[in-house]
Amino acid sequence: MLDGTGMPQSAVVIGGASDMARDVLRILAGRRLRSVVLAGRSEPALDVVGRELRALGVESVRCRTLDVTAVASLVPFVSEAVADLGEVDLVLVAAGQLGTATLEQLGPGTISSLVATNFSGPAALAMEFAKHMVRQGFGRIVLFSSVAGVRTRKSNFVYGAAKAGLDGFALGLSGALEGTGVGITVVRPGFVTTKMTAGMKPAIFPVDAETVAKAVVRSLETGREVVWVPPQLRYLFALLRLVPTPLWRRLPG
Amino acid sequence: MVAPRDEAEVERLVVKEPDSFGRFSPRGLGRAYGDAAQCAGGTVVDCRGLRSVLGLDRQRGTLRAGAGISFDNLLELLVPRGYFLPVTPGTRFVTLGGAIASDIHGKNHHVDGSLSAHLENLRLVAPAGTFDCGPVQHKEEFDATCGGMGLTGVVTEATLRLLPIESSWMVVDTERAADLDSCLSLLSEEASRYRYSVAWVDGLARGRRLGRSVLTRADHALAMDLPVDRRRQPLSYRAPRVVEVPFASPLSLLRPATVSAFNEMWYRKAPSKRETQLQPLATFFYPLDGVGSWNRLYGPRGFTQYQFVVPFGAERALEHALEKLSGGRVASFLAVLKSFGAAGAGHLSFPMEGWTLALDIPLGVPGLPELLDELDVLVADAGGRVYLSKDARLRPDLVPAMYPRLAEWQAVRARLDPAGVMSSDLARRLGLAGPVLPSTRA
Missing domain, CATH: 3.30.465.10 (Uridine Diphospho-n-acetylenolpyruvylglucosamine Reductase; domain 3)
Structure with a gap:
């Protein structure tokens, strides 16, 4: 059950080994978190996070391997996670893959895989959990979008386009869930220094995973629907959206 | 439903x-x-x-x-x-x-x-x-x-x-206490002399003024306590009219600055020496009921209450809690402090012999969940408890204690x-x- 300050006791985390998810879990473990299902592609990486969470006092941790692009495995995964936890207070969808934007490497396979990892897989999981949460009468689903989806550009346009899809899906789902007691949070981080961006040149206003995690936890407390990290990006992108295309394409980064 | x-x-x-x-x-x-x-x-x-x-x-x-x-x-x-x-x-x-x-x-x-x-x-x-x-x-x-x-x-x-x-009136004594110590000693003094006693504490006062408060203590007025013109109908009672707050404020109007100003004014207004007056029942018992939907003043996130009790002898924990709350600048209108008598028979009944403090907590204030978690531990360690009826966020692991x-x-x-x-x-x-x-x- 979520408490009056939005803190969960049980959570499912998809992309459970990601830096941002891990930092969110560290904070929640110090609050009310008691049982977690961690899902991701690499079981050893999940185990590392699981061990840390147990050390932080989380009573029940289950790690399940999951490939969000394997459509047939999604519904069984949700049923198992629900059976593991009973009530699901929070679902955090942090799966994502930057992939490539090199034209030569982009074929039907790479494109559909990037779209499945960043959009259709997370969207399908959010949908399944949302249906369960509507039945239980409460819950919150946090989805990681990205400023890359606010206006796409050449350096990561497939990733950006997929995140744009997820962002739009999440906001629409949020509207559809009004009055059910189930809430959606869309997180739009800028450049985050994580495993995914290792070796890249930081863009404007870079933040670390912990800063994003703090903003996510804060959004649970306030119930905010859209969270920009850092918050200045909201205003920066309000302007960037208006920049004429020729100029936009010449901006660095 | x-x-x-x-x-x-x-x-x-x-x-x-x-x-x-x-x-x-x-x-x-x-x-x-x-x-x-x-x-x-x-x-x-x-x-x-x-x-x-x-x-x-x-x-x-x-x-x-x-x-x-x-x-x-x-x-x-x-x-x-x-x-x-x-x-x-x-x-x-x-x-x-x-x-x-x-x-x-x-x-x-x-x-x-x-x-x-x-x-x-x-x-x-x-x-x-x-x-x-x-x-x-x-x-x-x-x-x-x-x-x-x-x-x-x-x-x-x-x-x-x-x-x-005998009447629908209260004989109310009002006086100020400059700090927590004097407030507690006034509340303990001949604890049973008044049937009703409560202290309204300024939750934002710090340092030497920590716990400054206005005490109101009262008994039901006897018919002979009333002025002659009221004695003919000593029991007349009309529920006070309720004035509605018309709509939810888009943001919380009760912020540290406004609340602090209110608390200051309200403390200054109270008499420094004990003063006795007659008040209608509803004025004494239900001061907030006059404003309908007053919760709307807290803005869209709303608020909760935090009420705890610690046994007599744990005054240090009470002081510590007040310090944390006033230091955290958690805008609280007035906190209510009073002493409880012996516990009743209910298994999960809240009251136990000691001091109880209740205060409004606007939700959504940064750092508040952590602050309240610290208070939970402080209260549990002092042998006290938090009131379930007002709770929305207590640490579940502390409930059995x-x-x-x-x-x-x-x-x-x-x-x-x-x-x-x-x-x-x-x-x-x-x-x-x-x-x-x-x-x-x-």
């Missing part, structure tokens, strides 16, 4: 066909601060239909009434006839059933105890059957139900011993509701009815 109109309908809901409703939780006026009468994914049983007055015995001074009747209605009935509620909270918008489920206390707890001490009987419709219980017959069921947060069954009616009064009779209560509850259909968000969040976790670990 279902709204039964009589006991037969409650019995049908609770005993005969509970399966068709999933888990459910009884609700009175729905004014609780926390989630005690919410039941996500289940059914709320709206008990306001059970509001008949079943008998006023003027010889014995007792009242039998349906559990859905509000204190507001009871006051209109009782005061003109020379009776008052034996225990009343700071609002008259609660039902009798809700008051029993919280085993409410009032400003007279140090003299009169909590509500359960004044109940002769209550009728409990539990999934296991209907019980007429009281301090003698079915005492276990009675003790589990008083303060039982509505989790033992639905209370349909109760018989209450009333307090005879704060409520040492929890296991006893759970045993009675398991008998009354073997299938576990009575529930609430509060019960699920705190694991009151037993652990919610799956038993196996990966």
Whole structure:
């Protein structure tokens, strides 16, 4: 059950080994978190996070391997996670893959895989959990979008386009869930220094995973629907959206 | 939501066909601060239909009434006839059933105890059957139900011993206390000299002014205390008009700056030396009820309350808590401090001998969840507890320490509701009815 300050006791985390998810879990473990299902592609990486969470006092941790692009495995995964936890207070969808934007490497396979990892897989999981949460009468689903989806550009346009899809899906789902007691949070981080961006040149206003995690936890407390990290990006992108295309394409980064 | 109109309908809901409703939780006026009468994914049983007055015995001074009747209605009935509620909270918008489920206390707890001490009987419709219980017959069921947060069954009616009064007026002494020490010593001094006593503490005052407060202590006025022109109708009572806050403020109007200014003004306004005046009942007992939907002033995130009690001797913990709260700049209107007398019989009843502090907490303030978690630990370590009726966020792991009779209560509850259909968000969040976790670990 979520408490009056939005803190969960049980959570499912998809992309459970990601830096941002891990930092969110560290904070929640110090609050009310008691049982977690961690899902991701690499079981050893999940185990590392699981061990840390147990050390932080989380009573029940289950790690399940999951490939969000394997459509047939999604519904069984949700049923198992629900059976593991009973009530699901929070679902955090942090799966994502930057992939490539090199034209030569982009074929039907790479494109559909990037779209499945960043959009259709997370969207399908959010949908399944949302249906369960509507039945239980409460819950919150946090989805990681990205400023890359606010206006796409050449350096990561497939990733950006997929995140744009997820962002739009999440906001629409949020509207559809009004009055059910189930809430959606869309997180739009800028450049985050994580495993995914290792070796890249930081863009404007870079933040670390912990800063994003703090903003996510804060959004649970306030119930905010859209969270920009850092918050200045909201205003920066309000302007960037208006920049004429020729100029936009010449901006660095 | 279902709204039964009589006991037969409650019995049908609770005993005969509970399966068709999933888990459910009884609700009175729905004014609780926390989630005690919410039941996500289940059914709320709206008990306001059970509001008949079943008998006023003027010889014995007792009242039998349906559990859905509000204190507001009871006051209109009782005061003109020379009776008052034996225990009343700071609002008259609660039902009798809700008051029993919280085993409410009032400003007279140090003299009169909590509500359960004044109940002769209550009728409990539990999934296991209907019980007429009281301090003698079915005492276990009675003790589990008083303060039982509505989790033992639905209370349909109760018989209450009333307090005879000669007038609808209060003789109120008001004075200021410059800091916590002087406030506590005033509250302890001849604790039983006044029937009602309470201190309103400035939750934002710090340093040497920590705990500065205005004490109001009172007794019911006798007819001879009234001025001559009032003596002809000493018991006249009209419920004060309620002025509504018309819409929810888009942001919280109660911020540290505005609240601090208000608290300053209100402290300065109070007399520095003891002053006596006559006040109507409602002015003394229900100062906030005059403003309808006042919660709207807190903006869209709303607020909760934090009320705890620590035993006498743990004054240091009380001071520490006030320091944390004022240091955290958690805009609190006025905090309410008073002393409790001995604990009652209810298994999960909140009051215990000691100091209790209650304050409004606007939700959404950064750092607040962590601050309240620290207070939970402070209170538990001092041997105290947090009030479940006002809670929306307590640390579940501390509940067994704060409520040492929890296991006893759970045993009675398991008998009354073997299938576990009575529930609430509060019960699920705190694991009151037993652990919610799956038993196996990966």
